[in-house]
Amino acid sequence: MDISESFRGAEFVVDQAKELGADDCVATVTKSLARQLKFVNNEIATSKAWDFVNTNVFMSVGKRIISSTIRETDEARIREAVKSLLAVAGKMQPKKDYNGIAKGPFQYREIPETFDQKVASLAEGGVDIVSSAVDKALEKGVKRCSGVLLWNSSESFKATSGGVKASEKGTDMQFSLRALVDKEMSGHRVGLSRMMGKLDHNRIALEAADMAVKASRPSDGKVGKYDVLFHPMAFANLMSYTANSFSAFYVDSGFSFLADKIGKKVASDMFSLTDDGTVPNGYWSTKYDEEGHPVRPTPLVKDGVMQTYLHNTSTARNHKTESTGNAGLISPSAWNIDIRQGDMEVEDMISSIKDGLYVTNLWYTRFTNYRTGDFSTIPRDAIFRVKDGKITGNWKSIRISDNMLNIMRNVSALSRAKEQVYWWETSVPVTTPHVLVKGVNVTKPQ
Amino acid sequence: MEKGTMDRDLADSVVKKAQELGASYAEVRLESFDASAFLLKNDTPEISDFQKSNGLGARFLVNGAMGFMSINDLKKALVMKRVEETIRTIRASARMLKSPLKFASEPPAKHEWVVRQKEKLQDVDPKDKMEYLFDVRKAIREVDGTQSFLQLFETMSRKYYTNSEGSMLFSETPRIGLFYLLTVSAGGDSEQRMLEHGASGGWESVKKWNTIHNVGQEVRALKAVLEKGKAAPKGDVKLVLSPELVGILVHECCGHPTEADRIMGREAAQAGESFLDRGWLGKRIGNEAVTVVEDPTVEGSYGFYHYDDEGVKARRRFLIKDGKVNDFLHNRQTAAMMGIRSNGAARAVNYSFEPIVRMANTFMLPGKHSFEELMEGVKKGVYMKSFTEWNIDDRRWNQRYVGCESYLIENGEIKAPVRRPVFEITTPGFYERVEACGKDIQFVAGECGKGEPMQGIPVWMGGPHIRLKDVRLG
Numbered sequence: 001m002d003i004s005e006s007f008r009g010a011e012f013v014v015d016q017a018k019e020l021g022a023d024d025c026v027a028t029v030t031k032s033l034a035r036q037l038k039f040v041n042n043e044i045a046t047s048k049a050w051d052f053v054n055t056n057v058f059m060s061v062g063k064r065i066i067s068s069t070i071r072e073t074d075e076a077r078i079r080e081a082v083k084s085l086l087a088v089a090g091k092m093q094p095k096k097d098y099n100g101i102a103k104g105p106f107q108y109r110e111i112p113e114t115f116d117q118k119v120a121s122l123a124e125g126g127v128d129i130v131s132s133a134v135d136k137a138l139e140k141g142v143k144r145c146s147g148v149l150l151w152n153s154s155e156s157f158k159a160t161s162g163g164v165k166a167s168e169k170g171t172d173m174q175f176s177l178r179a180l181v182d183k184e185m186s187g188h189r190v191g192l193s194r195m196m197g198k199l200d201h202n203r204i205a206l207e208a209a210d211m212a213v214k215a216s217r218p219s220d221g222k223v224g225k226y227d228v229l230f231h232p233m234a235f236a237n238l239m240s241y242t243a244n245s246f247s248a249f250y251v252d253s254g255f256s257f258l259a260d261k262i263g264k265k266v267a268s269d270m271f272s273l274t275d276d277g278t279v280p281n282g283y284w285s286t287k288y289d290e291e292g293h294p295v296r297p298t299p300l301v302k303d304g305v306m307q308t309y310l311h312n313t314s315t316a317r318n319h320k321t322e323s324t325g326n327a328g329l330i331s332p333s334a335w336n337i338d339i340r341q342g343d344m345e346v347e348d349m350i351s352s353i354k355d356g357l358y359v360t361n362l363w364y365t366r367f368t369n370y371r372t373g374d375f376s377t378i379p380r381d382a383i384f385r386v387k388d389g390k391i392t393g394n395w396k397s398i399r400i401s402d403n404m405l406n407i408m409r410n411v412s413a414l415s416r417a418k419e420q421v422y423w424w425e426t427s428v429p430v431t432t433p434h435v436l437v438k439g440v441n442v443t444k445p446q
Numbered sequence: 447m448e449k450g451t452m453d454r455d456l457a458d459s460v461v462k463k464a465q466e467l468g469a470s471y472a473e474v475r476l477e478s479f480d481a482s483a484f485l486l487k488n489d490t491p492e493i494s495d496f497q498k499s500n501g502l503g504a505r506f507l508v509n510g511a512m513g514f515m516s517i518n519d520l521k522k523a524l525v526m527k528r529v530e531e532t533i534r535t536i537r538a539s540a541r542m543l544k545s546p547l548k549f550a551s552e553p554p555a556k557h558e559w560v561v562r563q564k565e566k567l568q569d570v571d572p573k574d575k576m577e578y579l580f581d582v583r584k585a586i587r588e589v590d591g592t593q594s595f596l597q598l599f600e601t602m603s604r605k606y607y608t609n610s611e612g613s614m615l616f617s618e619t620p621r622i623g624l625f626y627l628l629t630v631s632a633g634g635d636s637e638q639r640m641l642e643h644g645a646s647g648g649w650e651s652v653k654k655w656n657t658i659h660n661v662g663q664e665v666r667a668l669k670a671v672l673e674k675g676k677a678a679p680k681g682d683v684k685l686v687l688s689p690e691l692v693g694i695l696v697h698e699c700c701g702h703p704t705e706a707d708r709i710m711g712r713e714a715a716q717a718g719e720s721f722l723d724r725g726w727l728g729k730r731i732g733n734e735a736v737t738v739v740e741d742p743t744v745e746g747s748y749g750f751y752h753y754d755d756e757g758v759k760a761r762r763r764f765l766i767k768d769g770k771v772n773d774f775l776h777n778r779q780t781a782a783m784m785g786i787r788s789n790g791a792a793r794a795v796n797y798s799f800e801p802i803v804r805m806a807n808t809f810m811l812p813g814k815h816s817f818e819e820l821m822e823g824v825k826k827g828v829y830m831k832s833f834t835e836w837n838i839d840d841r842r843w844n845q846r847y848v849g850c851e852s853y854l855i856e857n858g859e860i861k862a863p864v865r866r867p868v869f870e871i872t873t874p875g876f877y878e879r880v881e882a883c884g885k886d887i888q889f890v891a892g893e894c895g896k897g898e899p900m901q902g903i904p905v906w907m908g909g910p911h912i913r914l915k916d917v918r919l920g
Contacts (some may be wrong), residue, residue: 037539038898040712044511044539045547045802052501068496085496091573093491093580123531124538131542146714148627148898178715183841188715214838252591253487254629254636323801330485330493364719364837368848368866369638371629378839391699397844399837399870424898425717445844445870446918 007167009055010143010159013070014083017059018161024060024101025161026291027070027331029053032154037126039142040146042134044127057288058329061086062145063094067329099317102293102327104164109294113281118196119171120153124144129175133205137179140209142187147177149201164292172283174197176423177382178210184218184380184396186231188212188361190423192283206384212359214394215382221444222400227356228400228440229349230388236421237362237377237429239273239337242404243428246275246300248315249331257373257404261306267408273301275310277325277335283422283429289327295335298324301408310334339432342414346434349413351389353436358384358391363425375406376443401439410438452476452606457502461610463526464506467533471507471549474608475755477797480490483599484572488578493571495682503797505531508536510546512779514629514800521567550781550788552611555757562749563648567600570649578652585662586628589669593629598622598652603796613757621646621748621904623891624657630668637668637865638834639850641690644748644891644904651746663831664832666852667863675865676854678919684827685879685917686820686855686871689845689888692810697892698799699873700738701907703809704765704773704841705791706780706897708803717896718840721873726771730905732877734769735813740789742806748891748904749806751793756801758790766806769877777803795901802897810909814882820884820913827855828867828919846870868920884911 004392010027017025036048055070059082066089068211072078126149134145178188189208193199230238245256258266267273276287277295286295291313299307311319312327326332350358357379365377376399383395415434422429457474464472476889478500485492501518513536517528579596586594593812600622607615623644630637632821645651660908689696702708711719742751742760751760764772776784780803793804821829830849838845849867853860871879889908895901 033533036898040714041710042542043544044542045712046505047511047513047532047535047539048800049513049515049528049532049535050798051515051519051524052798053519065491066496067493069498079831088494088496088572089738091571092494094575095491095493097490126533127535127538134542144711144714146711148715150898180714183719184719202615217719221560225654254638255627259687363840366835366837367638369636371636371638374835376835376837376842378837380523380840384783397839397872398842399846401846401868424900443846443868443920444868445846445872446875 002302006359007157007159007165010157010167012075012078012394013057013082014159014161016079020086022059022086022161022210023060026058026101026158027056028054028156028158029341030154030156032152033152034149034152035126036148036150037130038148039130040400041144041398042138059089061087061089063096063098064089064092065095066347073157074187092130092363097318099314101160101162102291102313103162103182104160104292106164106292106294108166108287108343111135111278111280111285111287112172114194116171116195119173120150122151126151127166129201133177136202137177137205137209140213142179142181142209144180145177150174154246158292160292162292163233166288166292168287170194174340174422175199175201177205177208179212181212185212185215187215188381190421192420192429193212194281198281203394212381216394218383218394218396221395221442223443225439226442227438229352229353229356229358230435230437231360232419232421232432232434234359234362235432235435237365237426238407239430240426240428240430241337242366243334246310246334247332248309248319250307255370257371258306259371262308264306266306266405267301267304268411269304270414271301271304271408271411272299274299275326275334275336276338279336280338283420286335287366289325290329293323293325294328295325334428337428339418341416341418341433344415346415349415349434349436350386350391352413353386354388356386357395358386376401377403397444399443400440401443409436412436412438453520454606456520456525457606457608458502458677459522460502460525460529460876461608463529464533465610467530467664469506469508469533471610472504473756474502475605475607476502476798477603477605477794479601479603481599481601483597484579486583486596488593489583491576501797503794503799505800506533506536507547509540510543511536511540512547516732516798522810529656547779548765548782549778550786552758552778552788553760556614558616559739559752559790563620565649567620567622567648581658582661586656586665587663588662589630591631592665595627596626607755607757609757610642611858615753615757617752618644618793620648622651624652624655628665628668630665630672632669633873635672637672638851639664639668640834642735642891644906646758647746651658664851671851671863671865675863676829678864678867681853682916682918684824684855685914686829687825687912687914688831689789689886689908690832690890691911692909692912693890694836694847695835695876696738696810696909697805697808697905697907698838699842699845699876700765701740703873704775705803706774706776706784709774710780710783713896716898720859721841721843722771728769728770731766731874733880736769736877736880737764737811738766738808739764739811740775740805740808744798744807747807748906751806753796755790756788756792757795758788758792759895760790774804775803777801793903795903799897799901802901803847805894805905808908808910809887809907810883810891811912812885812887815882817884817886820882821855821858821913824855824858828864829853829855829860830867830869843873868918869917879914879916882913883917886910
């Protein structure tokens with residue numbers, strides 16, 4: 001048997017695990033073909049391709065948890081591999097708060113716009129996309145463009161001892177372009193899509209170039225409290241770190257500033273945040289989670305009030321609630337974070353700022369203390385100084401040093417338009433409008 | 447996949463096939479990469495994870511353009527099909543080139559090495575590895591209510607490297623690491639601390655870290671910081687930094703900005719660029735007491751290797767020498783761009799990543815002073831022994847480090863704890879203020895992030911205790 005042959009391989013692993021004494025087993029076979037064009041200084045620096053088949057298995061026996069990959073392809077060797085893994089698991093101490101996996105089978109709802117054959121078969125056609133986007137940016141007057149175009153096609157098959165037998169295929173595309181006029185004048189934008197026709201690479205290039213050209217002759221910033229308008233690129237960065245803090249695993253580990261906050265006010269009245277793995281064309285949208293539990297929209301903050309943590313079956317039972325369909329077999333995690341939009345135009349938001357900044361990107365966000373939410377982050381690319389409702393210049397070399405709860409509580413306006421962001425510095429897809437936050441603490445180096 | 451069972455013929459066939467299809471250069475890494483991890487969250491064992499992976503990573507130069515492919519289903523027909531597709535894409539991408547990419551010349555290398563393990567990791571029972579974490583946890587519990595997340599992790603890489611210039615290298619590298627994150631609470635407030643140790647070698651490395659003793663001292667110290675910690679003194683003070691702080695500083699503001707691929711703009715949209723350029727070579731950036739080296743050849747180090755992933759022999763590089771910018775970290779591509787030879791800094795985490803310019807072990811060289819001598823004569827200052835948060839901008843200029851376990855220094859003596867002193871400084875600002883270096887040296891480990899997709903590569907960083915003048919703390 002070739003284990004890469006979809007269900008048969010996954011089901012065989014689960015059957016063997018059950019027969020050999022496992023209480024729970026999840027086996028997932030994933031086949032993927034990903035391609036990337038990395039471009040640097042207007043040229044393609046490297047074209048890359050990854051062609052992988054992986055079989056991952058999770059098992060519990062007497063609350064002892066083990067996970068592994070299975071590389072064997074014939075039935076006798078698979079059985080031996082499962083047997084030796086269970087023997088190792090049997091030596092470990094039990095995870096006393098482990099409470100099992102989801103019991104299926106489940107009905108799954110198909111999610112529109114998650115697979116496009118045009119993406120799967122793009123091949124060397126990606127060069128035209130990069131070439132076109134770079135040309136557009138150069139026409140706006142920038143000197144250099146760097147970034148990546150990544151596209152991926154995958155198919156996965158899952159079987160569990162909870163009666164799940166499910167499969168899914170998907171495609172995704174990611175385009176990131178940073179345009180530079182010189183070392184200190186830059187703009188950066190990203191675009192994401194599951195469908196070829198919905199990735200507007202030329203618009204991304206033009207917007208990045210526009211930012212770069214406007215970021216002329218930045219001067220050193222000044223320490224103080226400012227009203228900060230966060231571009232979606234910037235606010236998504238902050239919310240991608242916040243996404244982890246919603247995970248029950250992070251809460252239980254002491255890594256979350258949202259511990260003990262359910263039912264409490266954690267943000268401004270106008271701030272609502274939902275995790276939604278079912279959104280059409282969502283970058284991480286999926287029919288089911290790692291246990292095979294159906295994915296659903298989960299409001300996490302509604303009108304400023306904390307609603308729930310993200311759960312898998314085990315953490316949900318420990319918290320006396322239901323799974324939110326966010327397994328992670330150990331740590332529940334978000335699919336697509338969505339910030340509810342407001343009703344303002346960006347220009348009106350800028351006009352409303354008396355003494356502030358328009359920050360278009362963030363970099364290297366780190367927490368002093370995950371439990372309290374104290375953090376700092378570094379604005380990069382264009383940082384516009386705003387005084388009396390007008391952009392008056394550009395800053396550089398500053399740092400935002402504040403607290404994540406303060407940021408959420410001091411949200412004072414949200415734009416009508418929003419966009420999805422995910423890239424090197426934003427590790428969870430976040431769809432967010434422009435967000436205006438009052439009284440943000442800004443520091444600078446000695 | 448042991449050395450004897452590696453299908454070297456497959457790797458050699460890929461090189462040959464690529465050349466037949468027009469590649470002017472081809473290299474292949476055939477590798478088995480096994481990784482395991484044990485997690486203990488507070489008093490609860492989470493998961494024991496055992497990952498096994500075999501695969502192939504290859505790079506080709508065609509018409510002056512470069513391509514990379516990786517595949518883990520090693521059926522020859524599938525691999526050759528992927529080689530053909532990769533070369534087609536490289537040809538298509540070559541039309542955007544303004545000048546062909548070149549590699550600096552390098553003689554073919556033939557060598558085999560195995561990192562020695564006194565106590566082989568595979569011979570230590572997984573149960574004993576988890577028991578070790580419970581022993582660490584027991585020490586942490588000396589301060590009631592302390593939460594912790596402990597991870598013991600190990601990897602074994604067995605790698606065959608070959609290229610179209612005749613290089614053939616085989617290596618076997620076991621690595622082990624320990625990461626911990628502590629949350630100490632008192633009076634409704636908390637402080638957090640994280641640290642990583644790492645080594646190339648066997649189980650004997652774990653014993654050298656002395657974690658069970660040290661972590662107990664740390665939680666007691668953090669409790670004191672919470673209960674008695676004062677604000678950092680105002681005005682210009684002397685700042686004494688521990689080897690841990692010196693390590694993160696030289697990693698962030700010497701190792702990264704001297705990566706030549708950043709300097710040439712290759713990481714502009716991801717890990718960023720550098721404030722340095724070729725014009726900085728030979729120019730003063732700090733006090734002459736400062737010498738920072740990068741050295742993959744330190745035996746037992748977490749970043750150890752004999753040859754890099756382009757087949758170039760590893761050696762010590764003096765990045766800052768006597769306060770002047772002296773050298774950059776190069777692979778064969780950046781070396782060719784600057785008209786020199788590579789100094790062996792090309793690394794990939796495993797077969798599924800392209801090799802790029804990376805650090806290995808970055809450290810400031812020790813000076814002549816004892817710790818007591820560094821303290822002598824400090825009327826008012828702060829000793830930062832460990833840190834929590836840190837960050838640096840993407841040109842490696844503007845950075846900040848927040849002290850975790852820190853103390854006031856008065857008249858040469860360590861006094862009360864200081865809570866969260868903030869050292870926010872520019873890169874030359876840091877090196878200019880170094881006035882004395884200790885004669886000790888220590889290292890900590892990290893997984894340095896760079897590349898697209900992100901590669902977290904094992905590194906060491908360290909140095910001696912050092913003293914800085916005229917520092918304003920936040």
